[in-house]
Amino acid sequence: MNSLRRGRTRRLVALIRKESFQIVRDPSSILIALVLPLILLFLFGYGVSLDTTRTRVGLVLEETTPVTLDLAASFQNSRYFDVTIGHDRREFTADLVESRIGGFLVIPDGFTADLTAARHPAVQVIVDGADPNTANFVQNYAAGTVSTWEAQRAAERALTATPLSVQQRFWFNPELKSRNFLVPGSISIVMTLVGTLLTSMVIAREWERGTMEAMMATPVTAWELLAGKIVPYFLLGLASMTLCVVLAVFLFNVPFRGSILALYALSAAFLMPALGQGFLISAVTKNQFLASQLALLSGFLPSFLLSGFIFEINSMPIVIQYISLIVPARYLIPSLQSVFLAGDIWPMFLRSILVLVGFGVVLFAVAIRKTAKRIV
Amino acid sequence: MGPTRLLALVRKEFLALFRDPKSRIILIAPPVLQLLVFSYAATLEVRNVEVMVLNRDAGHWGSELISRIEASPQFRLVQHTDNPIELHEAIDRERVIAAVEIGPDFSRDIEAGSTADIAVILDGRRSNASQIVAGYISSIAAGVAADTPAGQRLASVRVGTLARNWFNPNLEFKWFMVPGLVASIAMLVGLLVTSLSIARERELGTFDQLMVSPLRTHEILVGKVIPPILIGFVHITLFILAAVWIFGIPLRGSLLALYGAAFFYLVSLVGFGLFISALAATQQQAILGAFLFLVPAMLLSGFATPIANMPEWLQVLTYVNPLRYFLVIVRGVFLKEIPLAEVVAETVPMALIAGVTLPAAGWLFRSRLE
Structure with missing residues (x-):
């Protein structure tokens, strides 16, 4: 009995060693586990930015008076x-059509007279609706600049400018850098690629080449086979994640306010459904090409789009909101962003971990059943 | 080059493409998924906002502000609390994206004509969405302010802002996303089909047969290039139809200009595809190579986020990205009635890219043979 157990352990260790060698030797695994994470991290750290800092706009002064020049100066200082x-709105029409500016503001003729005579003076804000996100920001910032200008003028004359003042405080990310939430979010995409894409492709290759059947002819059980494959990829996933975190903190200066323990606990929990999905895909398709397609469509795309990574889930149609409930990344990304920006919020983390482990168990159970069936 | 020989080769490519289940999947699955998922899910609009309010004010104005937030169409759930700890927890655990705190003197300040403060706490972990929510709350507050006695006195001197959204009056995100999909789907399919074509022949061993046939190398390349371009046109056409008929997006500019530019766009993409194809030994590697090209090309094109937001050294990289130019044309033709001169100005760089990538791919292809 004892020797039997020892035999099992040896078998498992041998399997893990074999898998590890395969990973190191295969250029595609280096590509997915090392090169792809770096590219993604660079793209999200530098390339993708939602910060509409300094949008280019035109400002049309249809009349030049001390008042309008003063207002123009506050736009220039913003x-x-x-x-x-410019002095004519036609100067900017072509720029707006050709997307060289995000919009233009018009201080209309008669503005100063309207202001002194209290006839509802107004600044026109014309934005490029073809880019709605930038358009929204230009509108908000223009309204903000105008009301700041009014408050300054009122203060100079000791008047109450605004009956209400809204004090905004942005917690966790006061400089409002989108990089601070995009980089942590992209780490979950990286783990999806390693866990699902790489695993599914490699195991599918074994099916394709018949080495999987060869393994099954040996005394190795389905469980051992699974464990032998999972352990190396699990460690590889954690290694990729570690690389990304180091770069995020030291290269992109994303604050890290939580604990290392929470980071690894969340990542380990997430790798379970990611690997389970990869294993299941390979067992179902048994074909590298189909496996990679399925992994991209069912792993990469949902993690990217339906996880709240960039796009707010609450804003999506209700059907898609329900679909997003079965996307594992949806449970990881808020917690991962919190580990970086907010610190340890264990009640939130434990809930995420629980859900992720649950997904993992279900996926593995199905994957094992599928694998076992193949033998019969 | 004999046209019959070329025609036969193109026919053979199409047959191989439609007979191979893998290629059939590439032709159908990504387009359908992109159309469904991107056009419905990929939105930077912020709707169905959940907020928490803590109202310490016993007067009229505090509850007025809250009822206006509740009535606002952008807000789905307004939770009430009187406990600051609960409020902090709700933000911490992302149960709400924003919390509004109204102080005990709120109504008194308003009645007295002095400035009353509202504190809004926002979740910076989602800074894009929370800035938009801050905009919503500010404009609701401005509405309340205008109705206060002091606000009514000031109303006629207040400087308003009149917003006009050109090209997209309701700022619908779909109008931004769906024309972008017309461009990106052509890239996805065109690139995948090309990069798989030679890799497939290599994998099956039929490539050597092709090489010993009387076809010259450049004839083989031209034969490989034509099918993906035609397929790209078919996908572009289907997506334009979907944009107009399913999503109701206006088509204001010249379709002819769009198709003319699309030709150069597709040729430049096919050049990149052939490049990948020449490098890859297996279909597997071709897929990975295409993925490695597609992800940066999508992200560094202005498809999802403006190029102007990128650091300048990275903006330089976008100049070699055909998608960057074609996006301007597609969005311009759909929404803006873009002038022909601008279409030409954006097409020239794509033609230049094609002029480099195609010969380069041909050279690489030949040198890999020897």
Whole structure:
């Protein structure tokens, strides 16, 4: 009995060693586990930015008076706008059509007279609706700049400018850098690629080449086979994640306010469904090409789109909101962003871990059944 | 080059493409998924917002503000609390994206004509969405302010802002996303089909047969290039139809200009595809290579986020990305009635890219043979 157990352990260790050698030797695994994470991290750290800092806008001064010049100066001093001054709105029409500016502001003829005569003076804000996100920001910042200008004028005359003032405080990320949430989010995409894409492809290759059947002819059980494959990829996933975290903190200066323990606990929990999915895909398709397609469509795309990584789940149609409930990354990303930006929020983390482990168990159970069936 | 020989080769390519189940999947699955998922799910709009309010004010104005937030169409759930700890927890655990705190003197300040404060706490972990929510709350507060006695006195001197959204009056995100999909889907399919074509022949061993046939190398290359371009046109056409008929997006510019530009776009993409194809030994590697090209090309094109937001050294890299130019044309033709001169100005760089990638791919292809 004892020797039997020892034999099993030896078998498992041998399997793990074999798998590890295969990983190291295969260029595609280096590509997915090392090169792809670096590329993704660079893209999300540098390339993808939702910060509309300094949008280029035109400013049309239809009349030139001390008042309008003063208002124009506050637009020029705003850190949100890169202003070009003009005197006719036609000067900017072509720029707006050809997307060279995000919009233009018009201080209309008669503005000063309207202001002194209290006839509802107004600044026109014309934005490029073809880019709705930037358009929204230009509108908000323009309204903000105008009301700051009013408050300054009122203060100079000791008047109450605004009956209400809204004090905004952005917790966790006061500089409002989108990089601070995009980089942690992209780490979960990296783990999806390693866990699901790489695993499914490699195991599918074994099916394709018949080495899987050869393994099954040996005394190795389905469980051992699974464990032998899972352990190396699990460690590889954690290694990729570690690389990304180091880069995130030291290269991209994303704050890390939580604990290492929480980071690894969450990542380990997430790798379970990711690997389970990869294993299941390979067992179902038994074909590298189909496996890679399925892994991209069912792993990469949902982690990217339906996880709240960039796009708010609450804003999606209700059917898609329900679909997003079965996307594992949806449970990881808020917690991962919190580990970086907010610190340890264990009630939230434990809930995520529980859900992720649950997904993992279900996926593995199905994958094993599928694998076992193949033998019969 | 004999046209019959070329025609036969193109026919053979199409037959191989449609007979191979893998290629059939590439032709159908990504387009359908992109159309469904991207156009419905990929939105930076912020709707169905969940907020928490803590109202310490016993007067009229505090509850007025809250009822206006509740009535606002952008908000789905307004939770009430009187416990600051609960409020902090709700933000911490992302149960709400924003919390509004109204102080005990709120109504008194308003009645007295002095400035009353509202504190809004926002979740910076989702800074894009929370800035938009901050905009919503500010404009609701401005509405309340205008109705206060002091606000009514000031109403006629207040400087308003009149917003006009050109090209997309309701700022619908779909109008931004779906034209972008027309461009990106052509890239996805065109690139995958090309990069798989030579790799498939290599894998099956039929490539050597092709090489010993009387076909010259450049004829083989031209034969490989034509099917993906035609398929790209078919996908572009299907997506334009879907954009107009399913999503109701206006088509204001010249379709002819769009198709003319699409030709150069597809040729430049096919050049990249052939490049990958020449490098890859197996279909597996071709898929990975295509993925390695597609992800940066999508992200560094202005498809999802503006190029102007990128650091300048990275903006330089976008100049070699055909998608960057074609996106301007597609969005311009759909929404803006873009002038022809601008279409030409954006097409020239794509033609230049094609002029480099195609010969380069041909050279690489030949040198890999020897």
